[in-house]
Amino acid sequence: MVxxxxxxxxxxxxxxxxxxxxxxxxFEAALAATRKQIKAMQGKIADSVGxxxxxxxxxxxxxxxxxxxxxEVVRSLRERRVNIxxxxxxxxxxxxxxxxxxxxxxxxxxxxxxxxxARRVIRNLQGVEVESEERSIPDGAGPVILVAHxxxxxxxxAVDQEIVGGFATELGGQTSHAAIMARxxxxxxxxxxxxxxxxxxxGEEVLLDGYHGVVILNPSGKTLAYYEELESQKKALAEKLAxxxxxxxxxSDGDHIILSGNIEFIHELDQxxxxxxxxxxxxxxxxxxxxxxxxPPEEEQAENYRRxxxxxxxxxxxxxxxxxxxxxxxxxxxxxxxxxxxxxxRGIRVSLEERQLFKTQLRAILRASHHGKTGIMYPLVxxxxxxxxxxxxxxxxxGELREEGVPFDESLEVGAMMEVPSAAMxxxxxxxxxxxxxxxxxxxxxxxxxxxxxNEKVASLYQPTHPGVIRLIKRIVDAAHEHSIWVGICGEMAxxxxxxxxxxxxxxxxxxxxxxxxxxxxxxIRRLERKECVGLVEELLGWADPAEIRDRCExxxxxxxxxxxx
Numbered sequence: 001m002v003x004x005x006x007x008x009x010x011x012x013x014x015x016x017x018x019x020x021x022x023x024x025x026x027f028e029a030a031l032a033a034t035r036k037q038i039k040a041m042q043g044k045i046a047d048s049v050g051x052x053x054x055x056x057x058x059x060x061x062x063x064x065x066x067x068x069x070x071x072e073v074v075r076s077l078r079e080r081r082v083n084i085x086x087x088x089x090x091x092x093x094x095x096x097x098x099x100x101x102x103x104x105x106x107x108x109x110x111x112x113x114x115x116x117x118a119r120r121v122i123r124n125l126q127g128v129e130v131e132s133e134e135r136s137i138p139d140g141a142g143p144v145i146l147v148a149h150x151x152x153x154x155x156x157x158a159v160d161q162e163i164v165g166g167f168a169t170e171l172g173g174q175t176s177h178a179a180i181m182a183r184x185x186x187x188x189x190x191x192x193x194x195x196x197x198x199x200x201x202x203g204e205e206v207l208l209d210g211y212h213g214v215v216i217l218n219p220s221g222k223t224l225a226y227y228e229e230l231e232s233q234k235k236a237l238a239e240k241l242a243x244x245x246x247x248x249x250x251x252s253d254g255d256h257i258i259l260s261g262n263i264e265f266i267h268e269l270d271q272x273x274x275x276x277x278x279x280x281x282x283x284x285x286x287x288x289x290x291x292x293x294x295x296p297p298e299e300e301q302a303e304n305y306r307r308x309x310x311x312x313x314x315x316x317x318x319x320x321x322x323x324x325x326x327x328x329x330x331x332x333x334x335x336x337x338x339x340x341x342x343x344x345x346r347g348i349r350v351s352l353e354e355r356q357l358f359k360t361q362l363r364a365i366l367r368a369s370h371h372g373k374t375g376i377m378y379p380l381v382x383x384x385x386x387x388x389x390x391x392x393x394x395x396x397x398x399g400e401l402r403e404e405g406v407p408f409d410e411s412l413e414v415g416a417m418m419e420v421p422s423a424a425m426x427x428x429x430x431x432x433x434x435x436x437x438x439x440x441x442x443x444x445x446x447x448x449x450x451x452x453x454x455n456e457k458v459a460s461l462y463q464p465t466h467p468g469v470i471r472l473i474k475r476i477v478d479a480a481h482e483h484s485i486w487v488g489i490c491g492e493m494a495x496x497x498x499x500x501x502x503x504x505x506x507x508x509x510x511x512x513x514x515x516x517x518x519x520x521x522x523x524x525i526r527r528l529e530r531k532e533c534v535g536l537v538e539e540l541l542g543w544a545d546p547a548e549i550r551d552r553c554e555x556x557x558x559x560x561x562x563x564x565x566x
Contacts, residue, residue, distance in 0.1 A: 012086035023084040030124035063117045092118040116152035166208040241519040245276035249525040258510035271515035279315030281512025282490045286324045301364035309372030316373040323379035347380025362397045369409035377415035387433045419443035424472040427479035441491030463546040500524040501556045505533030527560045
């Protein structure tokens with residue numbers, strides 16, 4: 001069944017001054033109704049697949065409780081004097097557009113969560129039955145593949161699995177909440193298929209391959225037989241991966257590599273534990289700061305970081321300080337967008353200029369370190385002076401807490417994210433200033449090759465196996481070990497099992513990956529010999545073609561763990 005989704009702006013209608021109070025009452029009632037609907041859906045999911053997956057809707061509830069947004073809606077209502085539906089839509093649209101402009105794909109995919117909530121609030125304001133507006137499937141239909149422009153988490157959760165066998169969408173990624181919900185409910189899904197609604201018609205026979213992300217029109221008998229065998233193989237592999245959950249990522253010749261998880265929200269900790277991770281290697285903190293009129297207070301941050309640190313002990317939680325552009329922090333000061341925000345005011349540059357904001361976050365992290373092993377890492381470091389300046393502020397925070405009698409871990413580790421070529425080239429000078437390096441491969445690749453990784457016109461040039469990238473990673477690892485500090489890696493390369501032999505051979509001490517990728521990466525590491533991988537790196541350092549380097553890595557990977565490629 002092919003369908004679409006339209007989220008149109010409500011018509012703006014002028015109101016009298018005396019009607020403002022009534023509009024606010026309508027708004028509060030709509031918020032309450034929306035909250036009730038989301039909690040009911042959350043309870044339904046918790047009963048069927050568990051609280052871990054139901055916690056996805058915590059992000060939806062946070063939108064309804066964000067005083068910055070709600071206060072702006074009321075303030076705009078008083079200024080514009082138009083119906084509350086139009087005001088709410090205008091305010092949320094600005095926040096949604098800010099999310100869309102973010103470089104981080106994970107945060108960009110939160111757009112649909114905000115849209116989901118906004119649509120529910122507006123429908124409640126308009127007196128439209130929300131459930132009646134959800135995707136409808138003709139009586140007697142099924143089993144069907146639902147094909148849509150995009151699906152919200154609530155629409156995914158509401159899918160009748162007796163009728164819907166899977167879904168395909170034009171938008172979305174593997175970290176979107178709709179995709180996560182589909183995996184939790186064991187609903188096959190393919191997301192990000194451009195123009196799929198235009199190319200398919202309702203009633204056509206299709207096969208949806210959620211493993212490889214393809215939809216096959218009018219599959220042959222031979223194709224169907226192949227997929228029956230594939231399904232059997234995947235079930236057997238899932239059992240093998242589950243057996244490794246409690247085991248560490250130790251190579252066949254005995255080297256232990258820490259395998260930790262990446263998170264953005266507290267609710268993802270359940271997924272980290274379920275995947276068998278050894279702590280959190282990257283906790284992104286940007287969502288705390290997105291388009292808030294006031295920055296999150298120290299108490300709020302400290303409580304959040306404490307929960308993360310306590311949850312993963314005795315393993316570590318590495319918290320990345322704010323890595324976001326100034327236009328997202330101060331939209332009112334950025335009437336004109338930066339011409340090149342990727343090379344602009346972002347990451348550690350913002351923190352060093354916004355000293356009080358930085359100190360608040362550092363104090364909160366220090367306080368959390370008293371409750372569990374915690375680390376701090378600075379993003380987008382480009383030279384030694386930035387690290388020294390950040391460390392001076394950190395030491396100032398330590399001194400304040402000591403004077404106040406507030407406990408914290410005096411041995412808390414401090415690291416630098418190595419994602420700028422200038423930092424990689426002088427890694428041996430930065431190493432004495434920190435306790436560890438974490439290689440952020442997404443930005444390192446982007447900046448090394450001068451390729452905007454979200455620009456489709458040059459997407460083919462974004463090559464993690466570019467010789468320049470490989471040499472920089474090797475240089476960073478060698479510098480770290482020469483100065484007796486450990487070095488980890490995060491970003492898409494860390495979760496790519498084709499590149500695992502290369503990265504193991506580089507001598508990395510830690511991989512930090514998404515929870516969904518972690519079991520496969522662990523399985524791969526346990527089937528590799530570090531010594532052989534070192535030989536592979538020595539061989540490839542002399543190669544010039546990125547495609548040939550990747551092919552060679554894939555050959556090794558397929559030899560060592562062929563079942564992950566079947």
